[in-house]
Amino acid sequence: MRRHGAPVEDLRATLRMNHAGEGFDCPGCAWPDDPDGLHLDVCENGLKHAAWEMTHKRVDRAFFAAHTVGELSGWSDHALEDQGRLTEPMVYDRETDRYVPISWDDAFALTGDILRGLDSPDRAAFYTSGRLGNEASFLYQLLAREFGTNNMPDCSNMCHEASGRALTAAIGSAKGTVDLRDWQHADTIFVLGVNAASNAPRMLTSLAQAYRRGAQIVHVNPLVEAAAGRTIVPHELRTMATLKATPTGTFDLQPRIAGDMALMRGMAKALLETAETDPSAVDHVFLERFTAGFEEYRELCRATEWTDIEQGSGLAVSQIRRAAEMYRAGAHTIVAWCLGVTQQEHAVDTIREIVNLLLLRGNIGREGAGPCPIRGHSNVQGNRTCGINHRPDDAFLDRLADACGIEPPREAGLDTVRTIQAMHDGEVRVFVGMGGNFALATPDTPYTAEALRRCELTVQVSTKLNRSHLVHGRHALILPCLGRTEKDHQATGVQSVSVEDSMSMVHLSRGMKQPASPHLRSEPAIVAGIALATLPDSPTPWREYAEDYDLIRDTMARALDGFDDFNQRVRLPHGFRLRQPARERVFLTPSGRAEFSHAPLPPLDATPGRLVLGTMRSHDQWNTTIYSENDRYRGIEGLRTLVFMNPADMAERGLADRDLVDITSFAKDGTQRNLRNYTAVAYDIPPGCAAGYMPEMNVLCPAGDYSEQSDQPLMKHLNVEIAPAAADLAAPDGTATASG
Numbered sequence: 231m232r233r234h235g236a237p238v239e240d241l242r243a244t245l246r247m248n249h250a251g252e253g254f255d256c257p258g259c260a261w262p263d264d265p266d267g268l269h270l271d272v273c274e275n276g277l278k279h280a281a282w283e284m285t286h287k288r289v290d291r292a293f294f295a296a297h298t299v300g301e302l303s304g305w306s307d308h309a310l311e312d313q314g315r316l317t318e319p320m321v322y323d324r325e326t327d328r329y330v331p332i333s334w335d336d337a338f339a340l341t342g343d344i345l346r347g348l349d350s351p352d353r354a355a356f357y358t359s360g361r362l363g364n365e366a367s368f369l370y371q372l373l374a375r376e377f378g379t380n381n382m383p384d385c386s387n388m389c390h391e392a393s394g395r396a397l398t399a400a401i402g403s404a405k406g407t408v409d410l411r412d413w414q415h416a417d418t419i420f421v422l423g424v425n426a427a428s429n430a431p432r433m434l435t436s437l438a439q440a441y442r443r444g445a446q447i448v449h450v451n452p453l454v455e456a457a458a459g460r461t462i463v464p465h466e467l468r469t470m471a472t473l474k475a476t477p478t479g480t481f482d483l484q485p486r487i488a489g490d491m492a493l494m495r496g497m498a499k500a501l502l503e504t505a506e507t508d509p510s511a512v513d514h515v516f517l518e519r520f521t522a523g524f525e526e527y528r529e530l531c532r533a534t535e536w537t538d539i540e541q542g543s544g545l546a547v548s549q550i551r552r553a554a555e556m557y558r559a560g561a562h563t564i565v566a567w568c569l570g571v572t573q574q575e576h577a578v579d580t581i582r583e584i585v586n587l588l589l590l591r592g593n594i595g596r597e598g599a600g601p602c603p604i605r606g607h608s609n610v611q612g613n614r615t616c617g618i619n620h621r622p623d624d625a626f627l628d629r630l631a632d633a634c635g636i637e638p639p640r641e642a643g644l645d646t647v648r649t650i651q652a653m654h655d656g657e658v659r660v661f662v663g664m665g666g667n668f669a670l671a672t673p674d675t676p677y678t679a680e681a682l683r684r685c686e687l688t689v690q691v692s693t694k695l696n697r698s699h700l701v702h703g704r705h706a707l708i709l710p711c712l713g714r715t716e717k718d719h720q721a722t723g724v725q726s727v728s729v730e731d732s733m734s735m736v737h738l739s740r741g742m743k744q745p746a747s748p749h750l751r752s753e754p755a756i757v758a759g760i761a762l763a764t765l766p767d768s769p770t771p772w773r774e775y776a777e778d779y780d781l782i783r784d785t786m787a788r789a790l791d792g793f794d795d796f797n798q799r800v801r802l803p804h805g806f807r808l809r810q811p812a813r814e815r816v817f818l819t820p821s822g823r824a825e826f827s828h829a830p831l832p833p834l835d836a837t838p839g840r841l842v843l844g845t846m847r848s849h850d851q852w853n854t855t856i857y858s859e860n861d862r863y864r865g866i867e868g869l870r871t872l873v874f875m876n877p878a879d880m881a882e883r884g885l886a887d888r889d890l891v892d893i894t895s896f897a898k899d900g901t902q903r904n905l906r907n908y909t910a911v912a913y914d915i916p917p918g919c920a921a922g923y924m925p926e927m928n929v930l931c932p933a934g935d936y937s938e939q940s941d942q943p944l945m946k947h948l949n950v951e952i953a954p955a956a957a958d959l960a961a962p963d964g965t966a967t968a969s970g
């Protein structure tokens with residue numbers, strides 16, 4: 231913590247994170263609180279993340295006066311954020327190429343003027359990053375819809391969009407069905423495509439407990455990540471102090487990238503073969519009462535050849551059978567997944583195949599069992615619940631219209647990828663970013679930068695300086711907001727916000743630190759300020775909402791499904807659980823049953839000489855925020871411009887460990903993108919697969935290459951060629967070598 235300049239007294243604030251009704255929700259990830267309060271719910275990465283916000287460094291007007299945007303553009307992303315917290319609203323001044331101070335009123339007026347001057351509300355896009363609390367999310371979508379657009383791109387479009395779509399189709403609701411108590415009862419756990427030790431460290435507690443009670447824990451990942459072996463479980467202070475590692479896995483499967491669907495199919499096939507002699511292998515009563523499409527699925531499994539399953543998964547039949555046998559032997563199975571599964575072309579089919587497998591043994595809607603997407607941002611699930619959605623359904627809009635007295639637009643809006651394209655084409659002229667770092671987090675970095683630069687206005691509501699402030703429109707505003715750790719004083723007193731974790735628990739979060747600057751405003755207050763300047767005839771009491779968040783919650787109780795008595799229930803010690811009908815075996819699908827899917831396995835892409843490359847996070851970063859160049863569990867120090875490769879693939883290309891390489895990606899439309907002078911690192915990864923770090927590798931992700939099923943960019947599935955670095959192009963280091 232000291233490393234980031236936050237003194238030790240701030241630890242007190244941090245240690246109150248996530249404690250029943252008091253303190254702030256950990257901004258680190260969306261893993262739930264421990265409902266029994268037995269564990270101190272903090273982890274190294276959560277502390278790091280909170281400390282990063284609590285830094286004592288400041289980016290004030292003197293800083294901006296001293297540096298032009300041109301100069302700052304040459305700084306590293308780490309250096310930008312490391313300058314500390316933003317302190318007052320700033321506006322871009324073309325004459326001097328600097329950000330200069332502007333009053334809040336003038337900033338809102340500028341935004342309102344330009345928004346009102348657009349020839350259509352659809353010329354604006356309102357982006358959300360998943361940190362935003364529920365109340366601000368609700369106000370933000372209300373602002374967009376009152377203004378007249380559903381253009382609400384969000385980080386979910388790059389994250390768990392596929393999970394929402396697959397679960398809605400399969401079980402009639404977009405969320406997972408399990409909670410932490412289910413994790414305490416599961417005896418068989420499959421963990422697909424998540425690096426838990428770095429990205430959901432509090433999950434390790436559940437895995438360690440499961441191990442101790444004898445559960446099977448199967449990690450499915452092309453890389454053998456830290457959680458697959460023994461790890462130091464973050465809140466077990468005793469084991470932390472003695473650095474004693476606890477096992478958190480019992481079996482590893484290393485499929486090839488995008489091999490998960492074939493693995494799930496293979497397990498189902500093996501299980502159904504067993505069921506021919508042992509009927510108890512599948513849950514016939516459940517299948518009959520609660521599902522649709524089982525017979526056809528059984529036929530499909532029978533017709534899928536083992537050779538296709540082996541090729542598709544990159545795994546041997548014997549391994550798949552062993553996993554299937556573990557699944558059969560268990561009474562309570564959870565399947566959890568994250569980006570390794572979602573950021574793929576066939577992600578929706580894959581997640582539906584996960585559900586197919588769970589349905590076979592009735593592993594849904596009972597204790598210790600069910601599908602469990604591991605969400606990313608701490609409130610990304612809450613954002614969606616509260617209406618941040620470019621494809622709202624009619625039931626939601628009808629209720630919103632009633633509760634708020636507005637006429638919301640009905641046509642679907644633009645998602646993240648389409649917003650980039652629309653800005654590029656001049657169709658979208660105003661970009662408002664509610665948190666996040668759009669310029670870096672999105673695919674195709676130079677293309678996206680050009681798209682943002684073509685805007686008439688870019689508005690970034692942020693806590694820290696980042697790339698998205700430097701890649702801006704003709705007019706540009708930086709609006710600094712309170713962080714989640716900070717006290718939110720409004721006219722009626724100190725306010726709390728609410729958030730929803732990965733398992734549908736909604737609870738309050740209240741900051742305790744003094745704000746980083748007296749000029750900061752809360753996110754609800756900033757949305758209200760923009761709304762007042764943009765919608766002069768609005769029926770919404772924006773000012774009153776900003777002064778008293780209970781009033782927002784009263785309206786949310788009327789507008790949102792499951793939020794009755796919101797103000798009362800959110801004040802219960804652990805908040806409340808949003809109803810998830812599928813958990814009760816109520817399936818809101820067209821058939822009223824859980825639906826089997828019947829998709830063919832994805833075709834194998836086999837262009838000779840090509841590799842499939844997945845982008846991912848290091849241990850020491852938080853999305854676009856890079857803390858250091860180390861990746862502890864993967865044994866990397868001081869290096870981010872690397873590509874992990876299988877030794878045989880390296881040998882084939884005449885590469886030795888740590889040789890410099892050039893990486894070329896091939897888009898569906900035939901265009902190419904390059905990164906030069908990356909370091910090849912020999913690694914235990916299946917042949918044909920490679921991996922490296924986001925956000926740097928977004929340079930290689932074509933904006934046009936998104937999944938036809940989920941519209942998510944294919945961030946875990948780039949088609950690349952990797953060759954020894956061309957000597958004539960060799961730059962002194964591998965950092966600034968993107969071209970495309």
Ligand SMILES: Nc1nc2c(c(=O)[nH]1)N[C@H]1C(S)=C(S)[C@@H](COP(=O)(O)OP(=O)(O)OC[C@H]3O[C@@H](n4cnc5c(=O)[nH]c(N)nc54)[C@H](O)[C@@H]3O)O[C@H]1N2
Pocket residue numbers: 258259275389422423424425426428429430450451452453455485486487488489490568569570571605606607844845846847848849851852853854946
């Ligand atoms: N400390 C920290 N915590 C975070 C974040 C952070 O950046 N830092 N980010 C947050 C966010 S927004 C999110 S969405 C989550 C992300 O959490 P993760 O999903 O863990 O994110 P990634 O680092 O992208 O890692 C993806 C994992 O998928 C594996 N993988 C790649 N391709 C495949 C495949 O085809 N199949 C399978 N089975 N696995 C594959 C990779 O080897 C890697 O282990 O974490 C959240 N928590």
Ligand SMILES: Nc1nc2c(c(=O)[nH]1)N[C@H]1C(S)=C(S)[C@@H](COP(=O)(O)OP(=O)(O)OC[C@H]3O[C@@H](n4cnc5c(=O)[nH]c(N)nc54)[C@H](O)[C@@H]3O)O[C@H]1N2
Pocket residue numbers: 311358359360361362385386388389390569573606607664665666667668670671672673691692693694695696711712713714753845846847852853854855924925927928931945
């Ligand atoms: N290649 C590749 N690209 C990816 C991914 C990948 O795996 N590979 N993962 C994708 C995923 S899963 C996600 S979720 C996106 C993330 O995309 P984003 O959510 O857009 O990016 P972040 O890096 O999380 O945003 C960090 C910034 O948020 C601001 N911030 C921090 N706290 C607050 C706050 O409390 N309020 C406000 N208003 N601002 C705050 C700070 O200014 C900080 O610089 O990236 C996606 N991009």
Ligand SMILES: [Mo]
Pocket residue numbers: 385388389390605606607
């Ligand atoms: Mo995410």
